[in-house]
Amino acid sequence: MQNISNTMHKNPKLRLAALLTAPILWLVVAYLGALATLLVTAFFTIDSFTGNVLQIFNLGNFQDMLTDVAYKNVVLRTLGIAISVTIICTILAIPMAFYMAKIAKPRSRKILVALILTPLWASYLVKIYAWRTMLEPGNGVLEWLLGPIGFKSPGFGGPAIVIGLSYLWLPYMILPIYAGLERLPNNLLDASGDLGAHNWHTFRRVVLPLIFPSLVAGSMFTFSLSLGDYITATIIGGKLQMLGNVVYQNFSINLPFAATIATIPVTIMAIYLWMVRRTGALANL
Amino acid sequence: MQKKRLFSQIAVASVAALILAGCSSSNDAASSSGVPDVPMMESLGAGEGQVNLVAWAGYVENGSTDPNVDWVTGFEEETGCKVNVKNGATSDDMVALMKTGEYDVVSASGDASLRLIYGGDVAPVNTDLIANYADIFDNLKLQQWNSVDGVSYGVPHGRGANLLAYRTDIVNPAPTSWGTVFDANSPYKGKITAYDSPIYIADAALYLMATQPDLGIEYPYALDQKQFDAAVELLKTQKPLIGEYWGDYLKHVASIKSGGTVLGTTWQVNINLAKGEGTKVEGIKPSEGSTGWSDTWMISSKAKNPNCAYMWINHIASPEANAGVAEWFGEAPSNAKSCDLTADKNHCATFHAADDAYWEDVYYWNTPTEACLDGRTDAKCVPYAEWVKAWSSLRNS
Numbered sequence: 001m002q003n004i005s006n007t008m009h010k011n012p013k014l015r016l017a018a019l020l021t022a023p024i025l026w027l028v029v030a031y032l033g034a035l036a037t038l039l040v041t042a043f044f045t046i047d048s049f050t051g052n053v054l055q056i057f058n059l060g061n062f063q064d065m066l067t068d069v070a071y072k073n074v075v076l077r078t079l080g081i082a083i084s085v086t087i088i089c090t091i092l093a094i095p096m097a098f099y100m101a102k103i104a105k106p107r108s109r110k111i112l113v114a115l116i117l118t119p120l121w122a123s124y125l126v127k128i129y130a131w132r133t134m135l136e137p138g139n140g141v142l143e144w145l146l147g148p149i150g151f152k153s154p155g156f157g158g159p160a161i162v163i164g165l166s167y168l169w170l171p172y173m174i175l176p177i178y179a180g181l182e183r184l185p186n187n188l189l190d191a192s193g194d195l196g197a198h199n200w201h202t203f204r205r206v207v208l209p210l211i212f213p214s215l216v217a218g219s220m221f222t223f224s225l226s227l228g229d230y231i232t233a234t235i236i237g238g239k240l241q242m243l244g245n246v247v248y249q250n251f252s253i254n255l256p257f258a259a260t261i262a263t264i265p266v267t268i269m270a271i272y273l274w275m276v277r278r279t280g281a282l283a284n285l
Numbered sequence: 286m287q288k289k290r291l292f293s294q295i296a297v298a299s300v301a302a303l304i305l306a307g308c309s310s311s312n313d314a315a316s317s318s319g320v321p322d323v324p325m326m327e328s329l330g331a332g333e334g335q336v337n338l339v340a341w342a343g344y345v346e347n348g349s350t351d352p353n354v355d356w357v358t359g360f361e362e363e364t365g366c367k368v369n370v371k372n373g374a375t376s377d378d379m380v381a382l383m384k385t386g387e388y389d390v391v392s393a394s395g396d397a398s399l400r401l402i403y404g405g406d407v408a409p410v411n412t413d414l415i416a417n418y419a420d421i422f423d424n425l426k427l428q429q430w431n432s433v434d435g436v437s438y439g440v441p442h443g444r445g446a447n448l449l450a451y452r453t454d455i456v457n458p459a460p461t462s463w464g465t466v467f468d469a470n471s472p473y474k475g476k477i478t479a480y481d482s483p484i485y486i487a488d489a490a491l492y493l494m495a496t497q498p499d500l501g502i503e504y505p506y507a508l509d510q511k512q513f514d515a516a517v518e519l520l521k522t523q524k525p526l527i528g529e530y531w532g533d534y535l536k537h538v539a540s541i542k543s544g545g546t547v548l549g550t551t552w553q554v555n556i557n558l559a560k561g562e563g564t565k566v567e568g569i570k571p572s573e574g575s576t577g578w579s580d581t582w583m584i585s586s587k588a589k590n591p592n593c594a595y596m597w598i599n600h601i602a603s604p605e606a607n608a609g610v611a612e613w614f615g616e617a618p619s620n621a622k623s624c625d626l627t628a629d630k631n632h633c634a635t636f637h638a639a640d641d642a643y644w645e646d647v648y649y650w651n652t653p654t655e656a657c658l659d660g661r662t663d664a665k666c667v668p669y670a671e672w673v674k675a676w677s678s679l680r681n682s
Contacts, residue, residue, distance in 0.1 A: 048670035049654060050404030051380055064674065070682035136543055155475070156529060156545075235536070239527050241681050249680065252381030253483075253673045 035266070041259040053255055061260035071246070075264055078243040081161055082226035088166040089173040089222045090215060097174050098207075101181035102189075113178070116171050124168065128235045131164045132156075135236060156238030164232045165225075172221035180214025181207075216276050223272065227265045320433050321405030323586040329414050329595055335367040336593035339382045339391040341580070342534050343554040343614040344442070344601075345370040351561075354613050356606040364600075366593035374532045375482040376650065377673075383407070386587035389594040392442055394578040395430035396484050396506075396650035396669075402438050407583040409436045414595050417602040420620045424641070430651060431581040439581035440602045445616030445636070446577040446647045447480070447488070448568030450551035455544065463492045463571045466549055467523050474526050478537065478549030481530035483669070483676035484650055487576050488550060489516040489523070491648060495573035504659035505576065506651040513667040517675050524679065534558075541566055553615025574646025611636070 008015050043057050065071050100112045119127065134141045137155040154160055184207065192202040230244025241249070243265055251258035338345055345368060348355035357368050371388065373379035376397035383391050383406045393401055401407045412418040418426075418440055425431075425441035432438055451460055456473065466477050467489075479485055490505035493515055502512050528545060531537035534555055540546040541559045556568045582598045584591065600606055604622035611618035612627050617638040624633035637643035651658060657666040 046670070047404075048668050049652070050400050051377075051670075052384075052404050068674075068678050070678040074681040136545060138544060234533075238529050239524070239680070246677065246681055249677055250673075252375075253377045254670070257677075 038259050038262055038266075041256050042263055044256040044259075046254055046256060051253055061257045064257065065260050065264075071261070074241060074243055074246055077158070077240070078227060078265075079268070081158065081165070081242065082223050084162045085165045085169060085226045086173075086219045086222045088162065089170050090219065092166070092170060093173040093177050093218065097177035097181055100174075100178050101184075102186070113175075116174050116178075119167075120171055124231065125235075127168060128164055128232050131160070131167065132236050135160050135163070156236050157240050158237075160236040160238070161233055161240065161242070164236050165222075165229060168232070169222040169225050172225070173218035176214040176217040176221075177211055180211040184210050212279075216279070220272070220276070224265075224269055227268060320403055321586075323405060323408045325409040325411050325436075326414065326584075326591055326595065327411070330592045332364050332366045332593045332596060333590040334365060334593070335369060336390060336590045336597050337388045338368065338370045338597065339373050339379050339388045340370055341392055341394075341614075342372045344392050344580075344610055346609075346613060351613075354609070356601075356609040360597065360600045360606070364593065364596045366590070366596055368597065374534070376484065377482065380404075380406070383585060386585065389585050389588040389590045390597055391583050391585070392580050393439070393583050394580050394650045396652050398430045398438065398581050398583065399652045400669075401583060402433055405586055407438055408586040408588070410439050410584055410598070411595075412437050412440070415440060415599045415602060417599055417604070417607075417620065420604065420622050421602065422619055422621055422639070425579065425619050428579070430579065430649065431583075439583035440598050441619040442580040442582055442601065443607070443611050443614070443616040443619045444577060444579040444644070444647075444649065445553060445614070446570045446575040447550050448553060448556070448575065449571050450541065450549060450556055450566055450568045452541065452544065452547040452565060453567050454565040455547045459567075460548065460569070461572055463488070463573050464496070466526070467492060467519060469522060469526070471526055471548075473548050475528045476545065476547045477523075477526045478529055478531050478540070478546040478551075479520075479523065479527055480550050481532040481680070483672040484576075485550070486513070486516050486520065486672055486676065487648065487650070489519045491576055492573055493519060503661075505648050506653045507657040507659035507661065507666050508653070509657070509661075509664040509666055513671070513675070517679065520679055521682075530680065538562075554613070557613070557615055570647070574648065577644075577647040577649050579649040608632075611638075 008018070041053070042061055043059070045054050045056055045058055045060055046052060047054055096116075100109055100116075104112055135153050135156065137143070137153045140153050143151065143153045154163075188206055188210075189202060192206045197205065228244055230242055230248050233240060233242045233245050234248075237245075243261065246261045247258045249258075250261065343350075345357060346354045347357035347361075347368065361367055371382060373382060373391075376394050379391055379393060380397050380400050382388055383393075383401055384404070391397075391401070391407070393407075398407075421441050425444070427435060427437055428441075431441060449460055449463060449466070451465075453459070456465075465471065465473075466479065471477065480488070486508075487505040490502055490508055490512065493500055493512070494502040494505060497515070500512050500515055502508065508516060527549075529536075529540060531540070531546075531549075534552070537546070537551070538555050538558045541551075541555070542562055542564045551568060553568060556566055559566045582601060584594045584598070588594050601610065602620060604620050604626050607618045607620040608623035608626040610616075611623060612629065612632055615636070617636040618624065618627075618633065621639075624638060627633065629635070633639065653666060653669045653672060655665055655668045657664055
């Protein structure tokens with residue numbers, strides 16, 4: 001034991017290696033390795049009869065993906081859903097987080113944070129199946145409850161997916177904004193008020209710029225999680241499909257094509273992160 | 286800077302090694318007939334203690350769905366082979382699962398069996414080692430979808446037709462034709478369902494076969510480009526009518542129960558499950574006939590528990606187990622002696638087990654190939670890979 005300790009002490013490089021081998025291996029093999037395999041598979045093709053993957057380099061999958069208008073639609077649809085979910089989550093999360101961070105008493109603040117976190121403890125599937133019962137057209141819980149005031153369930157489809165995903169990812173938006181608002185000194189708000197700014201003006205000119213990095217952090221969660229989701233669409237999406245569903249639908253029959261489709265969300269996320277980086281928000285996280 | 290470069294070099298090297306490892310694991314040894322050479326089991330040894338199955342829902346019941354429905358526990362006690370089952374939702378699922386090599390046995394339908402044989406994923410079956418094989422109906426043995434060149438690749442399980450389900454308390458009048466699920470003015474718009482698999486294109490082709498004789502469709506799995514396009518076009522016009530496509534049978538049953546689905550294609554077992562929960566639902570074979578399945582128990586070429594696999598296949602082909610499955614799933618049994626053992630003595634009559642005329646307009650799932658399966662030589666047919674593309678495109682448009 002003493003010996004090991006001594007050697008470690010004398011050899012800073014060995015120390016560093018011992019510390020970093022596991023995480024680096026994980027990162028390179030499991031993470032980058034999987035991505036690289038995905039990218040390579042996208043250029044393969046399959047035997048049209050047996051479905052076995054043939055390792056012949058070709059661009060056929062990309063050609064199929066780009067020429068078939070169905071896949072353009074599904075990309076736009078998925079983007080639309082991910083953006084709607086992010087916007088809805090932002091609109092719901094800001095007042096909630098503001099109340100938690102600035103208005104609630106410190107005691108109830110803790111309780112509120114716990115309450116925000118509790119839905120995360122329940123299984124994803126349970127929550128989405130619950131929404132299935134809620135949204136069921138004709139005899140769902142929502143229609144039973146709100147039917148008398150003229151509410152009609154949107155049924156299973158795009159709106160249902162947006163509702164379901166917004167519900168699922170809301171905590172991931174509230175928590176970063178809450179953390180950002182907590183760091184925001186109260187006297188800035190007071191100073192803004194003293195200088196004659198109205199509440200809305202204070203929010204727009206003082207609060208919003210300061211919590212913008214938190215907003216971006218939250219949006220990265222809601223946007224990327226929505227972009228890759230397929231289970232919600234399977235359960236409450238009716239016949240509507242998202243990008244994840246295309247991958248799921250194809251991976252068993254045509255793995256290379258599924259890999260080709262899977263490069264789309266990766267590309268979109270890369271572009272998104274690049275845009276975020278340009279705003280400088282990442283540095284403030 | 287030095288360190289950074291070292292790390293990136295390690296990263297690049299590891300990734301390259303991974304890719305190479307992925308590339309070198311191909312196995313494409315094939316014999317002259319195009320079927321990979323897979324050895325057949327010569328003799329049976331002691332059980333391995335477990336067997337891993339890929340099966341259709343309802344084929345492997347151990348009493349957990351219904352305490353009275355159990356043909357697994359007895360087998361486990363008798364042979365010491367613990368049965369692990371993974372339900373496949375579609376034939377494509379099953380093919381993918383079998384390609385992993387983690388399963389010993391599969392209950393393959395005709396649209397999966399040939400792909401598995403030619404893919405080298407299943408082994409020829411030594412029927413001498415399966416005592417109950419002798420009692421299987423002769424007209425199910427050594428068929429186009431379970432054998433190649435007179436070599437059997439499995440033991441027939443049973444057969445049935447894909448039915449048109451309808452909620453008897455909602456759909457009025459009762460349907461008699463598949464036309465009800467393709468009718469653009471259907472009053473049940475948004476509450477119709479269809480099976481979520483490329484093979485459903487054959488259901489559209491079957492309907493066109495009866496209603497548009499000009500197209501000249503003889504066999505729904507042998508479609509030339511024009512016929513195929515017509516079938517896909519029909520499915521496009523059907524899409525607005527569909528509420529949900531179903532792949533997960535449990536969700537499908539729940540949807541029938543709640544009234545979200547009132548009409549559409551289904552399996553007898555789903556009707557039984559929904560009825561068991563008090564839903565008013567019936568299934569019919571419409572006037573145009575139907576697509577259907579004739580399933581085969583096959584053994585993986587990479588089976589880790591081959592002895593238990595053979596024991597399982599012998600067990601599931603036995604009159605008792607075969608009668609149990611046939612009655613629970615709602616299909617015609619494959620073992621001639623099963624008919625005496627069903628709880629409902631009319632079961633074999635109801636499901637036309639020995640009634641060849643009934644099966645004349647039931648088109649068992651098959652794998653479409655470029656060479657037309659109906660024997661046409663003057664036309665080129667659309668292979669299954671194109672069916673998959675068309676279906677994916679239809680579902681995502």
